[in-house]
């Protein structure tokens with residue numbers, strides 16, 4: 001589904017991603033971990049073309065992405081992104097937030113977009129909040145709306161950048177539960193998170209990033225019980 005080869009990204013001479021290569025299969029759930037500043041967000045942003053790589057290749061659905069030949073917005077539509085701060089439109093109802101992109105970018109009819117949106121809001125357990133405004137919702141509810149909004153574009157991959165880091169502890173579970181359901185439905189997901197219990201339970205693969213490089217990866221069972229790299233061990237001691 002996604003193939004990344006020798007991806008490099010620098011900011012003002014600082015090498016933030018250094019020869020990253022990853023393959024992500026359909027329906028795979030990959031969790032990225034690593035210390036703050038290690039390049040996790042930059043990697044997700046390069047996958048979503050919010051940042052443009054300096055070198056390397058990104059293939060999506062078997063096709064190399066060449067921004068000289070392809071429409072950036074079309075490529076981005078394949079990638080649903082959920083951020084730490086939900087970025088909902090505050091002046092729009094929950095439903096309006098969810099149908100915004102399908103109607104204005106995908107040019108779906110409003111009726112069709114609303115039907116799909118209600119289905120998704122139902123899926124994240126918020127159908128009853130459709131006509132409320134973001135400020136009337138808890139952080140966990142807002143994040144579930146943000147997930148529904150990303151899904152409304154029918155992406156083939158969902159990227160999550162620390163989706164629960166801004167939430168009060170008692171609201172983390174409902175968002176993780178929503179993500180678990182998505183994984184169960186077969187969604188391909190790349191998730192940056194410090195929720196190791198979630199990673200252990202849901203991830204097919206955990207990837208440890210340090211200084212812009214993949215230093216270790218594995219199935220969560222092996223990864224968490226017997227990490228090979230000293231840096232991984234130290235990191236896990238800090239977050240577990």
Ligand code: ADP
Nearest residue numbers: 011012016034035036037038039040041042043
């Ligand atoms: P993480 O998400 O793992 O905490 P980031 O990908 O956000 O790490 O950042 C990796 C490094 O890149 C950091 O040193 C950060 O300061 C730097 N960086 C990220 N975005 C930018 C930017 N737009 N301009 C300059 N430096 C950046």
Ligand code: MG
Nearest residue numbers: 040041042161
């Ligand atoms: Mg980050």
